[in-house]
Amino acid sequence: MSQNYPSVVESSEKKTEVRAMFNAIAGRYDLLNRVLSAGIDQRWRRRAVALLAAERPKRILDIATGTADLALLATSLQPEKVIGLDISAEMLAVGREKAARHASGELVELIEGDAEAMPFEDNSFDAILVAFGVRNFGDLGGGLREMNRVLRPGGSAVVLEFSQPTAVPIKQLYGFYSKHILPRIGGAISGDSGAYKYLPDSVAAFPYGDAFLKRMAEAGFASGVCERLTFGIASLYKAQAS
Ligand SMILES: C[S@@+](CC[C@H](N)C(=O)[O-])C[C@H]1O[C@@H](n2cnc3c(N)ncnc32)[C@H](O)[C@@H]1O
Numbered sequence: 001m002s003q004n005y006p007s008v009v010e011s012s013e014k015k016t017e018v019r020a021m022f023n024a025i026a027g028r029y030d031l032l033n034r035v036l037s038a039g040i041d042q043r044w045r046r047r048a049v050a051l052l053a054a055e056r057p058k059r060i061l062d063i064a065t066g067t068a069d070l071a072l073l074a075t076s077l078q079p080e081k082v083i084g085l086d087i088s089a090e091m092l093a094v095g096r097e098k099a100a101r102h103a104s105g106e107l108v109e110l111i112e113g114d115a116e117a118m119p120f121e122d123n124s125f126d127a128i129l130v131a132f133g134v135r136n137f138g139d140l141g142g143g144l145r146e147m148n149r150v151l152r153p154g155g156s157a158v159v160l161e162f163s164q165p166t167a168v169p170i171k172q173l174y175g176f177y178s179k180h181i182l183p184r185i186g187g188a189i190s191g192d193s194g195a196y197k198y199l200p201d202s203v204a205a206f207p208y209g210d211a212f213l214k215r216m217a218e219a220g221f222a223s224g225v226c227e228r229l230t231f232g233i234a235s236l237y238k239a240q241a242s
């Protein structure tokens with residue numbers, strides 16, 4: 001069993017370690033998502049896409065697209081194009097296979113690249129989506145500033161990320177699940193026990209709620225709002241680029 005355990009502290013090493021980890025688990029990533037979240041993860045992604053429906057964005061960027069679940073769901077908004085960006089070639093390879101089988105897959109282009117130094121001009125996109133990506137950045141502030149740069153002014157960024165439930169007894173139950181059950185099931189199915197220890201540890205170390213909205217505001221975003229999903233196990237953040 002391989003042991004990828006990236007640092008949960010922001011650094012350039014973290015980025016290299018995160019890429020290696022996702023390259024290692026890419027083949028089992030979608031299966032693990034469905035098993036570990038009992039399918040709720042796709043409901044959360046659909047809610048993220050729904051937050052953009054009224055804006056009818058034509059050019060959409062899905063950052064840290066991984067195996068392209070969110071990019072493919074975003075085609076329901078009938079955009080001209082969805083670009084998915086990720087640093088893991090293996091995750092993108094799985095995503096390309098899925099796009100080839102998807103009815104609107106031709107709208108999706110998957111590009112290998114770093115969210116913290118994106119290969120796009122300023123104001124290139126009408127909307128940005130990121131699901132379970134920002135927690136993995138080597139430099140969160142740098143990645144959020146890049147998002148603000150490539151979005152047109154007034155364009156929306158929607159971020160879906162794990163957070164921490166606060167209500168009793170959900171907090172205790174979820175704490176037990178993420179500490180004891182999730183790493184075991186994740187390790188057994190993915191063959192990488194470290195990766196599924198990194199998941200709860202990185203969630204515990206990551207800002208959520210108002211603290212995350214503050215990071216978005218510091219990166220130049222305005223009018224940030226947060227919506228807690230499933231007792232606060234995940235949160236959706238939406239804000240406008242300046
Ligand atoms: C947990 S997966 C999420 C994938 C997908 N968004 C989803 O909803 O399933 C995190 C992804 O972020 C990517 N990632 C991490 N840091 C990145 C960076 N700096 N630039 C681009 N992608 C990054 C990883 O390679 C991985 O595919």
